[in-house]
Amino acid sequence: MSPARPSPGRRLLLVHAHPDDETLTTGGTIARYTAEPDTGVTVVTCTLGEEGEVIPPELAELAPDRGDQLGGYRTRELDGALAALGGPDHRYLGGAGRWRDTGMVLAGHGTRAALPPDLHPRAFAAPAVFGTQLAQLLEIVDEVRPQVLVSYADDGGYGHPDHVRAHELTVAAAAARPDVVAKLYFTVRSAALLADGLAELLQACGGDPARTGLRWPEPDEHPGHDAAAVTTRLDVSAHDDARIAAMRAHATQIDVRTGDGWAAFAMSNTIVQPLLGVEEFVLHGADPEEIIETDLFEGVEP
Template identity: 90%
Template sequence: MSPARRLLLVHAHPDDETLTTGGTIARYAAEPDTGVTVVTCTLGEEGEVIPPELAELAPDRGDQLGGYRIRELDAALTALGGPDHRYLGGAGRWRDTGMVLAGHGTRAALPPELHPRAFAAPDVFGTQLAQLLDVVDTVRPQVLVSYAADGTYGHPDHVRAHELTVAAAAARPDVVAKLYFAVRSTALLDKGLAELLTACGGDPGRTGLRWPEPDEHPGHDTASITTRVDVSAHDDERIAAMRAHTTQIDVRSGDGWTAFAMSNEIVQPLLGTEEFVLHGADPGTSETDLFEGVET
């Protein structure tokens, strides 16, 4: 028998589930009569590799990163409470499109050349939508989550995941009651960085990572946030999940603080709140629960 509350999260690559919605996954996976399903669209084959001893996995060397990241994702999801998990179309059906940096900071754009199985290729949307609808029809989630239209920082795979999720929700209005976009506001990020700096005694060098320049980390408009989910009770699960993504996330910790970075070594704080925008919400909407108002 299906759980009364059902949440489906659509993510582009292994580690996105942890970085973007790890606390939300852990929170709802621990709640009674609540089913959580995570869809991962690619294996993240084009990611950069942080540990030098694993450099041969990289796409321009051994090109074995995707297989390695399957193991990382399995461990991360276990740390987050063991939600149901599926790969869109099966593991390896769609390949990480990759990206090129565009503009200031960490913004990304479509690379000039695409792999034949590239997830963001222009002519495969219909096939991908059918695959996602198969999952929706099986799980029948009342709540669907992915990224905002900008893909957080412009990564073409995040943008495609957003487009697919919006289309899936529109195609199944009798199933999906609420569609959310996971975001991080500039205000929340600034608050987290300030708290991290205080915990480090005012010395950003204690993290061993580079402090971000102004506007270097993309941030969402604070006024558009509709939903703030308190995930502070699940810090341990989130940290364990981040550590599981060894090739992608560098986790640092000290007395009273935890921070992390990607391969760019730009510090990011561990935040106790995960933010969302409810699609189609009335102005001024303010929630603390993704299932608020959902009939079960």
């Protein structure tokens, strides 16, 4: 019997709600740290994304209101995306298919989301199952022993109930294991970073947004975090090719467009988003006026 492999000195665990979230919000971070020596990266996915909308017409029968086979298909997409990002360790919370994508309803302007009125019996965001889910996440934390945990901000970025639940679970897990978790981060994208990215994209397209083949956003149509609250900015531009490949792997959910010197993408709403070379975070409990980091493991002892 071969001896057990030693645990890496630096350990990062990211908790995401659906397949594709890992790539959209932290794809560069995953690729960066997976490539670094003595660093272990574990991605937890909480649902199979069964309630997602389907972009390619030829895959429309996978949708939840048709064949309801989208979740199984998205597991294959996730495998491809994680491989493109360097092949981090991966777990489904409670096992594949234990929790179902809750879905969402739009609430107000732009892409704000809210809890739907009728919940599936296995809905991830159902009120009564938090304790069971926390126990499942703590089991992973106890095995991996991550010094750094990452999930979403308290509004889930845009209000999706599954993102909010993932945030709540990750905060509770960090609080329950203060001897293990040294730092807790929330992935965000500031309105200022997005505005700069859109301006650069427009310039790269020669001032013609139609060149992207996607719809240009109206003012405030994309959710954006307060830049003054950001504590941590990671340069992930070296991993653009991996991120684009990972997005392409999520073909049911992400429409990727590239041109001469530019890359952009959209969800099913067709609203263009630039591929940003920086991923932003808020360090829980930190004062953003006193700390600007460029490494999630800054100050962490192996």
